[in-house]
Amino acid sequence: MDPKIAKHVNDIIESMMEFFEAWSAIDEQIANSLKALEKLEEEEEMETMGYVDCNPLDIPLYGFEFVPFGDILAKKGSDVYLIDIIGQVTAYGELTKTAKSRCMTIELMDTKNDNLTCVLWGTYADEMINYINAEGANGAIIVILQFAKRIMYKGGVRVQNSRYASRLFINTQLSEIIAFKDSMCCKTQQISGQLTQLTNDSDDFLKQEYVKDIFDIMNMKKSCVCVCLATIEDIDVGYSWYYDGCNRCMSGVIREDDVIRCRKQNVVLRSTTPRFKIKLIVADKSGDASFMMFDKEVSKLVGRTAKEMVASQNQIENNEFPEEFKSLLGKRFLFKVTVPYNNGVDQNYSYTVNSTSDEPKLINKWIELYMKFENSIVVKKESEAESVQECEENRIKDTCIRSRQVLESVSKRIIPDDSDGEANDMHVDNYSNSDARVEIIDSDRVVAQLKDMIDQHNPLAKSFRMARDRFESNNGEDLKLRLIGRRDSDGRTYNLPTTSEVAALIVGDIDTADKRD
Structure with missing residues (x-):
């Protein structure tokens, strides 16, 4: 390129660069002016609308929702x-x-x-x-x-x-x-x-908090898992010993004509599998209860599957309860059961067995934990009894002190001021010498007075006394004391008959009620 032309081109490029730099500065000033104007408009709008600054929102960082x-x-x-x-x-x-x-x-x-x-x-x-x-x-x-x-x-x-x-x-x-x-x-x-x-x-x-006996399980107030050591006393043959279960989830099935559906998943099934379900009556020294045991645990105890047992029953055309279950009677196991949330409601004391064990090591450990738990209860009760006794002694002591204060106050009021107070001092001293005990009313005397009052004024008590005297005088004679009917009216207005014999003839009364004596 010609040097002169090149020089003019360079001059043009430098001029353009200066122009762009100046334009950028102007553009930046315009942008700053616009921002200032927008901020001013926002402030004017906030003043017009009455906006105020808000405190930051107290939003939890993680938003926990804990479940008990x-x-x-x-x-x-x-x-x-x-x-x-x-x-x-x-x-x-x-x-x-x-x-x-x-x-x-x-x-x-x-x-x-x-x-x-x-x-x-x-x-x-x-x-x-x-x-x-x-x-x-x-x-x-x-x-x-x-x-x-x-x-x-x-x-x-x-x-x-x-x-x-x-x-x-x-x-x-x-x-x-x-x-x-x-x-x-x-x-x-x-x-x-x-x-x-x-x-x-x-x-x-077998955790320590699981160890319970049947009485403890029946009195549990919340849903939990417990382990008890019990003996199988009987098997309830009134319940079917198996059911047709789903091949996937082991739940029961619903039969509608020729269609079989899973009770839990509501899907159509092509076939089912027999599953064990037996009701055991188990007992220990504290009581007895009903345990429902299902397929897996029953198979472990009898050594056969429900499918095999059903097939063998069908071969011999026997619809009775299988003999294999009789081998379980009298055996002792550790039962791990689930206590339902409605335990004891409407006398419901049936529990589902989760697992069983007859290992001697586990049984010995259960006994050890159970004895430890029982001993802790005994120690706690003894401690509570000592605490109650101590509170009672303190109460009696406080009562004695208050009684002595009352006695002194009464004595001062009764005895004149000009007396020498010897009677008062003697009475208080005698009261103190008796270990400041409160005078106890003769309970036998009170009972005797109540007995005399009832014998004198209550006609039914006289009847009971008469029956007692006759029974004592005639050994071996059968006696029956019958109270007439039940009360159908207000006892504050109408009393039951109290005399031994009543005879009356009422004109026009043909009532044939069967409550007459």
């Missing part, structure tokens, strides 16, 4: 929804590695002393076991598991984390955890940080 353990154990609500729980860790199991993941079991207790089993999987289990190993000895561990799942395992209710949605908070400085600790301290005066390690499945089957 009692509601979870009672299976209130649907298990489709995820729930939030908070509790103190009281026991934990070892970290177990499975084919696809890792898991550990912890026991939680809430402020109402309800216990709940929680299973953590994957990274949640890693986080929990790492914290226990590092800080387990440094005080109580309070955890929050948000978006947990309620599940059924071996007939019991427990919770576990969901795969990705759950959040685990361990002793963090959340207001909910601080409030939980304060609540526990207010109730127990001291929050314990001692942890118990779960070692095997037997600990899961």
Whole structure:
């Protein structure tokens, strides 16, 4: 390019650059002016409309909605929804590695002393076991598991984390955890940080809070799991020993003409499978109850499936109760049962068996825990009795002091001021020398007076006395004292007959009531 032309081109480019820079500055000034104008218009509008500054909204950071353990154990609500729980860790199991993941079991207790089993999987289990190993000895561990799942395992209710949605908070400085600790301290005066390690499945089957006898189970006021040691006394043959169950979920079926539907899932089934269902009458030293036992546990005890037993019954065309069940009579087992939320309502004392065991080791452990529990009750009752006795002694002592004060006051009023007070002093001294005891009215004298009064004025009492005297004078003679009819009228106006014989003739009275004597 010609040097002159190139020089002019450069001049033009420099001029254009200066122009763009100046335009950018002008554009920025215009933008700032517009912003200032908009702000001024907003302020004028706020003044016109009367707007005021608002306080920041108090929105929870995580929005916890904790579910009480009692509601979870009672299976209130649907298990489709995820729930939030908070509790103190009281026991934990070892970290177990499975084919696809890792898991550990912890026991939680809430402020109402309800216990709940929680299973953590994957990274949640890693986080929990790492914290226990590092800080387990440094005080109580309070955890929050948000978006947990309620599940059924071996007939019991427990919770576990969901795969990705759950959040685990361990002793963090959340207001909910601080409030939980304060609540526990207010109730127990001291929050314990001692942890118990779960070692095997037997600990899961037989926990100390599960150990009950039949009387205790029948008097439980909340839904829970209990383990009792009882003997099978009888089997109720009035109930069918099996039912046709769904092949998928083991629930019952509904037959409509030729269509078979699952009672739980309401899907059409092509076939069904016989399932055990027997009603046991079990007993221990405290009482007896009805236990419903289903397919898995019955098969474990009799060594056969319901399908095999039904087939053998059909071969010999026998519709009676199978003989195999008679082998269970008289045997003693540990029964792990579920106590329903309506326990005892309308005399309902039937319980579902979750699992059974006849291992001597477990039975001995149950007996040990049961004796420990019974001894603690005895000690508690003795302590309460001593406390009651001490309160009674203090009450009598206070009464004596008040009585002496009243006596002194009365004596001063009765005895003239100009007397030497010897009688008063003597009376008080005699009262003091008797250990300041309150004068006790002769109970025998009172009873005798009441007896004389009743004998004199109550005609029915005279009849009873007469029957007693005749019975004593004629040994072996059968006597019957009959009170006439039942009261159909107001006893304050109409009294029952009191004389032994009444005869009257009333003109026009043809009443044939059968309550005449």
